[in-house]
Amino acid sequence: MNILLLNGPNLNLLGTRQTDVYGGTTLDEIEQNAIEHAKALGFELTCLQSNHEGVLIDAIHDARTHAKGIILNAGAFTHTSVALMDAISSVKLPVVEVHLSNIHAREAFRHKSFIAPVALGQIAGFGPNSYILAIDALTSHLKAPDR
Ligand code: DQA
Numbered sequence: 397m398n399i400l401l402l403n404g405p406n407l408n409l410l411g412t413r414q415t416d417v418y419g420g421t422t423l424d425e426i427e428q429n430a431i432e433h434a435k436a437l438g439f440e441l442t443c444l445q446s447n448h449e450g451v452l453i454d455a456i457h458d459a460r461t462h463a464k465g466i467i468l469n470a471g472a473f474t475h476t477s478v479a480l481m482d483a484i485s486s487v488k489l490p491v492v493e494v495h496l497s498n499i500h501a502r503e504a505f506r507h508k509s510f511i512a513p514v515a516l517g518q519i520a521g522f523g524p525n526s527y528i529l530a531i532d533a534l535t536s537h538l539k540a541p542d543r
Contacts, residue, residue: 397438399534400463401430401527402455403445404471410496418496421524430467430527437535449473449480456483464538465490465516467530474499474509481510490537494530495520 403423406413411422427443434441442463444455452470459466466484468491473480484491491514498521499506512518516537519529536543 397538398440398442398463399434399531399538400455400459400466401427401441401443402452402466402468402470403443404452404469404473405447407469407471408445408447419523426524426527429524430531433528433531434535437531439531439535439538441531449477453479453483456480456487456489459489460487463489465492465534467492467494467527467534468511468515469494469496469527470511474511475505477510481514484511484514490516490534490541492516492530492534493518493520494526496523496526497521 407423410418410426411420423445431441446452452473456466466489470477470480493509493511493515499509500520509518517533519526519533522529
């Protein structure tokens with residue numbers, strides 16, 4: 397079974413970007429760890445990062461053809477994008493929303509998520525480990541959707 401790991405704007409700069417908030421781990425390291433962790437659980441994980449809203453929307457649409465679920469860190473689009481919310485509603489794939497930082501403990505504008513109402517759930521605040529927890533959450537849901 398395949399799952400898609402989708403990262404949004406500015407996350408390509410992880411490792412050098414605001415390291416006091418996001419830490420020193422690069423996106424490449426996060427992706428490699430995610431691929432290995434998913435593999436150990438019997439899932440194939442593919443990764444995509446884009447700074448462009450439309451590319452992320454296309455990737456969500458395309459996921460219907462190759463993935464059973466999506467892990468999404470939409471970056472700042474989390475707080476602005478009705479279009480991403482609609483894309484998730486349209487494809488009917490389970491989506492786990494993930495954030496490195498605890499968005500609820502930060503500025504008020506980060507408390508609002510357009511992804512949360514259409515997501516299976518949200519994991520925020522555990523740094524790179526948020527992605528590992530998201531894989532655990534999504535894969536256990538895919539194995540036993542009714543639990
Ligand atoms: C983020 C939180 C967002 O508010 C921010 O715009 C990001 C990263 C996180 O992973 O903590 O780009 O999604």
